[in-house]
Amino acid sequence: MSKSTQHLAIYGKGGIGKSTTTSNLAAALADQGLKVIQIGCDPKSDSTTTLRGGKYLNTVLDSTRDGGKVRLEDVSVVGFGGVLCIEAGGPVPGVGCAGRGINAAIELLRDLRLFEEFRPDVVLYDVLGDVVCGGFAVPIREGLTDRVYVVTSSDFMAIYAANNLFKAVNKYAPSGGAKLGGVIANSVAQPWARSLIDDFAKTTGTRAVEYVPRSTVVAQSELYGQTVIEANPRSPQADVYRRLATTVYEDRESVIPKPLGPNELREWARRWGSLILDNEQGVVQAQAGI
């Protein structure tokens, strides 16, 4: 593995926009002339869809079905901007063990000498939802990735999931696991959303690395089966993703987060609930920040 290669894991609550963010990040990094691999670590196998422009991609675990020899070209396809797209795959819903699947797929990719052969500048791991079991923590553990980024909105359940992910990072980082690069605030729409996410990041000892506004450009690009970088390269939204790409590639600061305990998180959320209510009712307090 090249020493200069950066391995970055993107986590976040299901449906929060991880794959959209990761794919646009990959496209923006590639747009800057970097060699990028995106590995979808989700049995749904839809992480790289907008990068592939509809090209078929056999998943890593599907390729092992017949027990024959697997080659890199069987489980990867070159997408927009030269991004090498890979999907780990997994069992159909309701059977098997997807967590073990992530583990096995990454092991196989290492055996295939993916990183030595492709020599990427950046590898992005787009990982399913919460760290529901040890298998989904594989990209964090054992020094596989350099940094973890957590995508969150200002919804409490997304913050709750982010806090859980911080617990996983906190657990593995001291023994060589990845540290936290920061939070990517997604679907920022309300005026107070940015302050809420900033406050959560500050309270847990981290930072927000970018604020991605809610935009119809994203939905429109996905309906075309493309990233924003490809479909709307001159849009302000594309610039946001480019800025995010620059930050995560150049700013390599990372920390071990300090996740909140259940009661602390509940109190923090309640305080924000009151602040938002006051804001809507026009109550002005000093240093409210919203």
Next chain:
Amino acid sequence: MGSEDRATPAIQHRTAATREKRAGAIAAYAGTAGRLALEAAGSALAPRVRTFAQDATNDLQRALELLRTIEGLGIVVHGPAGCAGTLHGDGPAAPWAVTGLDQRDSIMGGDGRLREAIRRLHAQRGPRAIVVLGTPVVAINGDELQTVTDELSEELGIPIAPILTDGFRSRIGATGHDVAVHGLLKHLLPQRQAAAASRVNLLAVAEGAEEVQGLRRLLLEAGIESRTFPRGASVEGLREIVNAVLSVSVDPDESEYAGQALRQLRGVPYLSPPAPIGAAGTAAWLAAVGEAMGLDVSEVAARQGARLAGAVARLAPHAGARVFVSLPAAQAFAVAGLVRELGLSVAGIGVPSIGPAHAGALRAVAAADPGIPVLVGEGQAFEEVNLLRTLGAELLVSRGTAPLHALRLGVPVLDLASVPVLGFDGLEGFAEAARRRLANPALARFFAGGREPYLPGWLSKSTHWFIKHEVK
């Protein structure tokens, strides 16, 4: 099980509860009978854990040992090849297959392999019914056995039962007996037609075929026909099992689940007298069955009992010899009684697990000698060696477990797997086997070879060194 009858009967549940839950059993204790009897007299036995454990059977092994004795039954183990290891050991040659799950199956699910294994076993060996046993791998990855067994049962036209063993749910291997019986009765049992006039079910689970046959002969002498279940039953014979007039326990602990389930499912009354071990025990057992059947069996008991005086007399030179009894609880207490009946002394008792149901037996042992050591746990050779040395035991009585540690210590072993102990015949055989071993200890000393099985540092530890109260 009285309270369960008012709620959902246990047999209606997905699978059998663990012995820990069903019988409140514990699997770790080392101390005196007096102390344990006091504890058992209270609200519940305190759960303890071992901070170091050597070996233990699990539910899958126990279920396989039992199911392989059923004639006409095919066995499919759904797991990695090693999970069928038990079937390589000595025992009846039931047709079996293992799905041989690999890394990929553990991730993607192994339904396909299971279907293939069932079809092949059916095509090649033609079993009249099939059981599919779960393993730790499928318990973790969530493979649903019953979906496949229902589907293939319809396709192949034979009953196929899922047996939901998992290898880790219980610390007590005997849970596997209950899980196996649960699957058999829930999925393979025909409907009850009419009770046969004088036929009873002998509910044998862990006993040897020969000694169970001895009990059947005894019952026949009293005019009672019998069939055994589940051990040594046949698929066709299940029809006779549901139509029996009565089910009778052989070992009250092990027979309990089958007896209650047959009663709940098909209305077969269940009788659970103390085990038929020793002259007094066997006479009491026979009398209980006779009474339930409306027959006077006293003449049979008297005739059989009269011929046993010689067996006891032959052991007289060894009167007071110290015997350590290591058996499942109900059998252990009954064999301890037999040991005393024969004029020998009980040096200590080892049981794999013990529950509140044994409070009375414990109290009786403690009343005679409150300081008698009791060791609870299975496969803990170090603890047993430690105790055998301390007690200066002259004979170890066990069943089926490899007692190499005792032989290495120079203690002769009487293995009930090869020496039947049930009934009047059993008393005679047991007495003669004990006499031969006590009269010829040289063979055991030869096996020992003069070397201790453990280093002095280990042997200086107390028996209960690794047993701690469980903190929850």
